[in-house]
Amino acid sequence: MTTKADETTGRIQEAARQLSFEVIASSEGWPSPRDVRRPGKPRPRWVTPQLLEFERRARLAGWSASAAAVQMRLVRSILKVAARQRGRAVDLRGLFLDADLLAAAACDAERLDGRGDDPLTNDTLASRRIAARLLMRLMEDYLGAEADVLIEKFHAALLRRCDLKGQTYCLKSGRPTGRKPDPPTERDIEAQLRDVSACRAAYYAERNVAFICLLAATGLRLGSAIEIDGRDFYRLGSNLCLAVPREKCQREPVQVHIPPEVEAGLVRYVSAFNRYITERGSTQKVGLGVAGPFWRSPPDRAWTSGAAAKMIRFHSARTALRPYGPHAIRRFVAQSLVKTMPRRAVAEALRWEGVATLDEHYGPAPGRCLEAGARPSTVAGERRPEGARAGT
Amino acid sequence: MPELERRRRKGRGRNPNWWPDEGSLTLLQRYTEGRLQSGSQPAASTVRTECDYLRGMVFASISLGGPTTLEALRDDPQTVAKILREWPRTQGTLGSMLAAMLRLIDFTVDDVPEAERLKEQVQAGLYPRPSGNRSWNVLPRTVGGSRRVQRRRPVLSQADILKIVDAASVASPDDETVLRDRAIVALACWSGISPYELPTLRWEQLLGHRSTAEAPWCATIHDVARRGRLVCIPVVEDAAPYLRDLVAAASTGQGRLSGYMFRRSRGKEHPLTYSMIRRIVRLAVQNAGLPASDDTTLKRAYATYLKQRGLNDYAIRDALGLKTMASVESRLLQHRWSAAQRIAAEHHVIKLPGPPANEPTTLQLSLDAGLGDEQ
Numbered sequence: 001m002t003t004k005a006d007e008t009t010g011r012i013q014e015a016a017r018q019l020s021f022e023v024i025a026s027s028e029g030w031p032s033p034r035d036v037r038r039p040g041k042p043r044p045r046w047v048t049p050q051l052l053e054f055e056r057r058a059r060l061a062g063w064s065a066s067a068a069a070v071q072m073r074l075v076r077s078i079l080k081v082a083a084r085q086r087g088r089a090v091d092l093r094g095l096f097l098d099a100d101l102l103a104a105a106a107c108d109a110e111r112l113d114g115r116g117d118d119p120l121t122n123d124t125l126a127s128r129r130i131a132a133r134l135l136m137r138l139m140e141d142y143l144g145a146e147a148d149v150l151i152e153k154f155h156a157a158l159l160r161r162c163d164l165k166g167q168t169y170c171l172k173s174g175r176p177t178g179r180k181p182d183p184p185t186e187r188d189i190e191a192q193l194r195d196v197s198a199c200r201a202a203y204y205a206e207r208n209v210a211f212i213c214l215l216a217a218t219g220l221r222l223g224s225a226i227e228i229d230g231r232d233f234y235r236l237g238s239n240l241c242l243a244v245p246r247e248k249c250q251r252e253p254v255q256v257h258i259p260p261e262v263e264a265g266l267v268r269y270v271s272a273f274n275r276y277i278t279e280r281g282s283t284q285k286v287g288l289g290v291a292g293p294f295w296r297s298p299p300d301r302a303w304t305s306g307a308a309a310k311m312i313r314f315h316s317a318r319t320a321l322r323p324y325g326p327h328a329i330r331r332f333v334a335q336s337l338v339k340t341m342p343r344r345a346v347a348e349a350l351r352w353e354g355v356a357t358l359d360e361h362y363g364p365a366p367g368r369c370l371e372a373g374a375r376p377s378t379v380a381g382e383r384r385p386e387g388a389r390a391g392t
Numbered sequence: 393m394p395e396l397e398r399r400r401r402k403g404r405g406r407n408p409n410w411w412p413d414e415g416s417l418t419l420l421q422r423y424t425e426g427r428l429q430s431g432s433q434p435a436a437s438t439v440r441t442e443c444d445y446l447r448g449m450v451f452a453s454i455s456l457g458g459p460t461t462l463e464a465l466r467d468d469p470q471t472v473a474k475i476l477r478e479w480p481r482t483q484g485t486l487g488s489m490l491a492a493m494l495r496l497i498d499f500t501v502d503d504v505p506e507a508e509r510l511k512e513q514v515q516a517g518l519y520p521r522p523s524g525n526r527s528w529n530v531l532p533r534t535v536g537g538s539r540r541v542q543r544r545r546p547v548l549s550q551a552d553i554l555k556i557v558d559a560a561s562v563a564s565p566d567d568e569t570v571l572r573d574r575a576i577v578a579l580a581c582w583s584g585i586s587p588y589e590l591p592t593l594r595w596e597q598l599l600g601h602r603s604t605a606e607a608p609w610c611a612t613i614h615d616v617a618r619r620g621r622l623v624c625i626p627v628v629e630d631a632a633p634y635l636r637d638l639v640a641a642a643s644t645g646q647g648r649l650s651g652y653m654f655r656r657s658r659g660k661e662h663p664l665t666y667s668m669i670r671r672i673v674r675l676a677v678q679n680a681g682l683p684a685s686d687d688t689t690l691k692r693a694y695a696t697y698l699k700q701r702g703l704n705d706y707a708i709r710d711a712l713g714l715k716t717m718a719s720v721e722s723r724l725l726q727h728r729w730s731a732a733q734r735i736a737a738e739h740h741v742i743k744l745p746g747p748p749a750n751e752p753t754t755l756q757l758s759l760d761a762g763l764g765d766e767q
Binding site: 215219234255258348350 | 519520539543545548552626661682683731734736
């Protein structure tokens, strides 16, 4: 006998299923770009129907497409670790009903996701824990047990392998979240710019130089810089300004001043691109104030963040001792500014609310400030002047 | 030709300017009456805005190929849900549209089970909202839309503000309108008065006084109704010449001035409308050669100007008629970031590789500079 609550639940489930199909598959109206899966990108072979269902329910519960995909990938990595520990394949239900095995797999310090040689950090444990808890909540009907009970058992098993620090679990054998390696120096950036400008194919040299200069002069994130539209540039007086359309954690576009040197580089790119595209017989143009994606590759498509990051890594590998990625340029900007400006001003220039992010993630690592050649800052209040007593 | 028909034919292009039909107007009237008589007693301006949301939904429905009248739209919950999911507006706007539509169903559908069915179907078509306390299959629903504000808000300096006030008279047709438009733009730029409040200002509210070093105000506007409270908003002394000119033009030598401060050039008894005030400010910004700036942009520039004049944050809060310090902080933040970034750009110069020797030196800035010019 079905109760009214069961009927309601069934109806909502059906509606949600239909809605999910409509959101992901329909392209009518104005679907958000996040809701539409890119055509022609097949699912990896390891995606099982259960994982697919988990991702779909995470989307229904309000997670973005990319975040839901990450959760699915994390669950898969836990499954893989568990299978290695057991020495045989483990199914999803069996893993999540066995709290000890799940905790052991989540705490395993070896990375199996092919993301480089870095050992597992506490951050990875936290994200694995979130993914496991999310799956328990969303797939309660599939697991056949109450989510709260499963989560409680999982946490108890975790405590046997980890230390509890505040509200988080820290790996006993894992490396704590550390600083990234030292950012590139000014010489590295300049050498990279020289290397990039040596390329004479099409307009790529001018584009790449302008892009790296924009990152290195303004400290923009790669994701913010790559999405620039030509209309985002405007003039205030004699200054060229850029309304960065998507800045992290900001609800509205953020204004950034473009220094004249970078403006010259941008103009050179626009000129080279338009010359190239006109010779090819196309009517497409880019420009400061002209609608359309500003960074192009190939000429009729927007440049992607993956390709831009690959370009930076490729050229840095040719010119620097230690290859670096696009975000290292932001850290380079922060550390360069810290030498000449107060920390609070640097934090504001890079659009952080306080100096904590600068101190913990972007500033010079402890013990690096008094290396040979480092002089005390002339800005009052930043560093203790020479000869001053400690504690004063 | 009847007024409605004339207005309807005025629309051009793919999406004509929609003007509500008689049935929709009747529904809107019923909505207004029901809302004003409801227990919450909202302000008339609030109800007017809600009616605008409903009209906007009909416009969206026409654009999406749905019903063309408000009544038909109300009876089509699938289209309502589609608008609320997909119409490109912010989450706040779509949420207000949803609330207005649910109230419209309450006020205008007499059959209670039918009203409940319509509301339930609208809700069922929306997105599930994540909640920590509920399972995924019984989640509450929410509208679509983005939380991000797409409009650009440039960081204006005091020099830019002066340019705007100077350019206020460019689009004014006669001398009298020049004085009025300048005073409007001066108040928008140098006081905490919002464009919503400007049309309703009366001479009786304005009280002039002498500015001092500690209090740089030339006048105060009393009894400005703002969110259920009456606030007193000062006007900084930079606006004094423009207000003085307006007072001189309006005074007839018969005692104290009374009536609306900003009146229409035709039909002198009526105040200017909100849209006209916005148009005056928008044209002033455009004629000053600056990127489009809304009221928030001007208020941010004003708050920063007061900060530069040495006022503390509490004084700025009172000058802008704000309630919380968080609002003051949000008005000052963009300017602070921009100033810091400008200094950083001066400190931090990257050596760019120069242009190759074999490349032409003429540069093309945009589409306006044709390539033929280079050859």
